[in-house]
Amino acid sequence: NAGVMQNPRHLVRRRGQEARLRCSPMKGHSHVYWYRQLPEEGLKFMVYLQKENIIDESGMPKERFSAEFPKEGPSILRIQQVVRGDSAAYFCASSPPGTSSNEQFFGPGTRLTVL
């Protein structure tokens, strides 16, 4: 059973460009979470999604950031008009359906660098 997959692993963008980060959850997992980790800092929750639904986006910046988890295909975190402050590691995690007692399984992360 393949783990959570994220691509690309490294992404370089110039200011003003768009960044698209992809996450394929583990097989059988219907819950996807996105986190941001700044250098030498902890994880900050961004958004929690189930198939075709955003359940909790309380950690998402109000502008430029969006996320989706379509019926088919990976979850996408999209950052429009990137700025240098968006440079960070973005981690996706998934968990199986059920309760919040289930641990999350993390992908290797996408490291975004904005020039």
Place this chain on the structure above:
Amino acid sequence: AQSVAQPEDQVNVAEGNPLTVKCTYSVSGNPYLFWYVQYPNRGLQFLLKYITGDNLVKGSYGFEAEFNKSQTSFHLKKPSALVSDSALYFCAVSPNTGGFKTIFGAGTRLFVKA
């Protein structure tokens, strides 16, 4: 507000000595508690969790954690540290209120010296 505190940015121990990484939380009700470990340039790996029952939980790689409800703490412990345990450790809390949001602590960097 719900929060998780890891009061130590860094913990230094000598190999073979016991280690403790501290975590306290402020969440209403009976939350679920987790520990994760992160190695350089990697995602987080699950170590152990407390759901209910025995306050001492055993996890991967010889780690264990003790849940203390009165002190709202969930400290991570290991009887004998290894150099390979050096990593970043995160405590996390998931409120048992029907939602799925998990709150992570800021992380504690563990250095184990040979």
